[in-house]
Amino acid sequence: MALHARIRNYTTEFESCRLEAVSLEFGDYHPLKPITVTESKTKKMSRKGSTSSTSSSSSSSVMDPLSSVLDGTDPLSLFAATADPVTAADSTRKKRDKEDHLAVGSDFEPWSSKRGEILARYTTTEKLSIVSKVTTPGSAVSEKVRTRLEELDDLEEGSQKELLNLTQQDYINRIEELNQSLKDAWSSDQKVKALKIVIQCSKLLSDTTVIQFYPSKFVLITDILDTFGKLVYERILSMCVDSRVSLPDNFTPESINDTAKETCLNWFFKIASIRELIPRFYVEAAILKCNKFLSKTGISECLPRLTSMIRGIGDPLVAVCARAYLCRVGMEVAPHLKESLNKNFFDFLLTFKQIHGDTVQNQLVVQCVEIPLYLTLYSPAIDWILQCIAYRAPEGLLTEMMERCKKLGNNALLLNSVMSAFRAEFIAARSMDFIAMIKECDESGFPKHLLFRSLGLNLALADPPESDRLQILNEAWKVITKLKNPQDYINCAEVWVEYTCRHFTKREVNTVLADVIKHMTPDRAFEEAYPQLQSIIQKVITYFHDFSILFSVEKFLPFLDMFQKECVRVEVCKCIMEAFIKHQQESTKDPVILNALLHVCKTMHDSVNALTLEDEKRMLAALINGFIKMVSFGRDFEQQLSFYVEARSMFCNLEPVLVQLIHSVNQLAMETRKVMKGNHSRKTAAFVRACVAFCFITIPSLSSIFARLNLYLHSGQVALANQCLSQADAFFKAAVSLVPEVPKMINIDGKMRPSETFLLEFLCNFFSTLLIVPDHPEQGVLFLVRGLLNVIQDYTWEENCDDKIRIYTNVLHLLSAMTQETYIYHVDKVDSNDTLYGGDSKFLAEINKVCETVITQILDHLKTLGKDEALKRQSQLALYFFNTILAHGDLRNNKLNQLSVNLWNLAQKHGFADTKTMVKTLEYIKKRSKQPEMSHFAELALRLPLQSRT
């Protein structure tokens, strides 16, 4: 049976089908448009659109949608920020001011961020010991206060167990155990035991053996105290909530009931009777907040008292930590009480001379701790105190503090803390003074490089006066460059690089980098300093967005050579490439940049091996692709091509890069065509052929079969567009011969999926292209179509699947399009079969022959389905075929008409047809019948019965 294709006049059909012309407005809303687009990005997008219209698979590299969301404003925080004024509008302005005053703002660096740093910094390998009492359960806890007090005494003088020779980790674990048992005791209502544990813990703070661990110990134990303070406060608060009416946050003591007050008072009396000074201080400070239950002025009376209580602590380190804790609690509970903070600092200054006293010195000798190390132990506490003081403090106070520190013999320890705690702007404005002070400092005490580091950190945040800038750098670097120890040196240099980049040109940066190289190369010192070196690179990149300048910094590449460990090296390369893709606005052909970046990309590429993770590969490929897309030699197409050739040889291990290269080369060919307005000269024709050849030999090296198929097709189209007919044939032939190799299952995002849908999609696409491919004069008619059909025939299709038949049906679409006098579309300057054969009857007969074969195949299949009782599938396929005939067949032909009626009936025969679809189809036929020359549709409609649902 032959398909008698309907004669189509595509032009009139277009006319009739075309919707009323409505000018599209890509203005306000489009469902597929990204939701957040910032200005700079739209700019980039448009550029990309113009250069790489053909590539869709690799466009993800330049703009990662996820990261672009992140580096923009985070919608949540944005929301929070906008939500704030709303609440503020509710409450009165006055109240808000007051709250500002009472609470610490978010600009105050919280303790929690410091604690990790301290724990990591102050460590020891020496053995530690804990003196603790074996907690004996029972002992008949009587209600009497008296026994309780006796127990407290008992705890202090009673049987004690000493845990000796603990490693640091054991010690930390032990303290964690204590923390846990505190919570347990509390939850099992053993308040006295809980108090005992807290006293135990705070007693550990009076022990200064293994002094280098003391700051960490302080952190660990004050954690427990915080827990305790919170437990007590919440317990008393819960007693106030009688009738499920919770207290407002700013409750007054009058609203507290007597029982709660009495309980609270009890705690204070109990604590007041603790024998030893240090535990008494810490435990009272821990529950400082509870004073709110007793009186309004309680906290403001307690703070000064506790402050002066610390004077009784003899050891200066223990005392300063106690002060830090008090300030910390004070800031949390009553940040408006600034006087105690200042008082704490002044008291500390008064006792400062103790550090150099005999008691301390003797202790250091016993413990074999050097003075510089000892002094650094003070930093966390002093930093914290000064930070509390400096928080929103007036300039005058800061100046006064500084003067006071100066008076104390310009002490380096204090100077360092001042620099790390005070506002960066304040420090930056006085940088020259600070440098002078640092120089005057005593060499033997606090390490000087730490001072310069602190100063550098400030200068990275705030700018010193314009006139001083160069002098500051010179003075600082003079000292830094003299540092002998590479670690000290690099820690300082890392910080100062940022200052240099911020304020100076590439010349200074080059000098600095050269100096770093000089210091870090001997004895391969750089091996120990990769994090710092990496951070230096990052800082340089952050400040130098112009890569032509960056790479003209002579020492930049030699600096990169210091990263000799491969993983670090690749990390650095990635950073550079990310920055390049992010900041490079225009495509470039600068040989310096190209050379350097090719080198960088090569490094990344060469790190890929069998063990590299898929994600890592994807990331590297995306970066390299981003680079490739940014390279443009303008009208010098040949140079461009040779760059691609070079890139191919360099990045052959990363498939996505090869894919990108093929796309780029194809694009180059199309660009050439555009320039020549479709008429290639001899020279451009040769060039285009070279492009095509590039693609042809590159594609087979890809492993992904669909990438290969699509690229063959794509490149074939490009070749066709450039009038390279034989090359196009070669591509299509290659595609055809590749189809049998398509596996049943393919791996997509790590999951195995059936490949048929992809294949179906590809083949349909392929057929559409084949329509316009002219036949080869030496090969037979429809050589490619036949070839493809044979391949489809031989391909082992999934059983129980009708994809093959669907494809056959689609082939019918192609074949009927081929019989038309003029094809629906053409390639400019390429004569398709319609022109070649001019509707020759032999040609049409050939097509009909193919049609017959295909239709026979389809009908056979329908029969088999009927036998196999796969009736639903049969119904669907029948309808599909029916629709094809309806669209493409000439139904005036009786045979075809009868076939369609049969198909219609077959579709409905077993009740598997969707009634709605059938009704719609019938309606469509009736509608069509009203069109001119379609009157035979009316007859057809009469012959198509609708089966009512049974």
Place this chain on the structure above:
Amino acid sequence: MGTALDIKIKRANKVYHCGEVLSGVVVITSKDTVQHQGISLTMEGAVNLQLSAKSVGMFEAFYNSVKPIQIINSTLEMVKPGKLPSGKTEIPFEFPLLVKGNKVLYETYHGVFVNIQYTLRCDMRRSLLAKDLTKACEFIVHSQPQKGKLMPSPVDFTITPETLQNVKERALLPKFLIRGHLNSTNCIVTQPLMGELVVENAEAAIKSIELQLVRVETCGCAEGYARDATEIQNIQIADGDVCRGLPIPVYMVFPRLFTCPTLETTNFKVEFEVNIVVLLHDDHLITENFPLKLCRM
């Protein structure tokens, strides 16, 4: 478990003064109805004196303890014999705190040889088959605030090797000079003891400075009297070798129950003292004693 008896005093801190009305509820909880022979409530207040073995000897101390001095004692029949319903029953009560004759309601004080204590006791008498139930509960009496204004009596002190008594070899003592003052030795019980102390100089390192609160209890009886000083609490105000020339606060909260206004009666006396104890690193112990006069305002 059956029946539970509890006394709840109205005031959370259980503190009452002479002339006030002590009120509260007796709470009886039971699953079943309770059969009883009457419930009574007794209020008692007494001074217990104990002679120390040190002053009168072991034998006498054991046998010759002085008879308690009763201050107040009254009983109240709350419920006549009968039945109480199951569940929770609350029976409110009120006791006027009044003394007979010339007796005085001394302030509650828990000491070693002198104890002044007030209790409320609830008794539920029951038939032979069930045990009687008793619940006792202490309440606290504070004496009336003193009239008039307290005259502060500040004391300055200086401690040097020369000012010390009771020294064996003065020549071996390290040199030191400790100055300071107490704001007042006349103290209000509810207010902390305050003052300042400065270690001007000390040759030896200081180990610790402590405040020792001492009670001095005197019991009189037919055989004479016994006077004993014992420690109530010891509060460290300095730990380690403190900074020279820097004033260290002297601060001590008087513990409740263990201190009361200084008391002087015909039969017994309760007085308080504070010792400033300086402990040097070579284990020298320096003590300075200050008698205190406590009162309630």
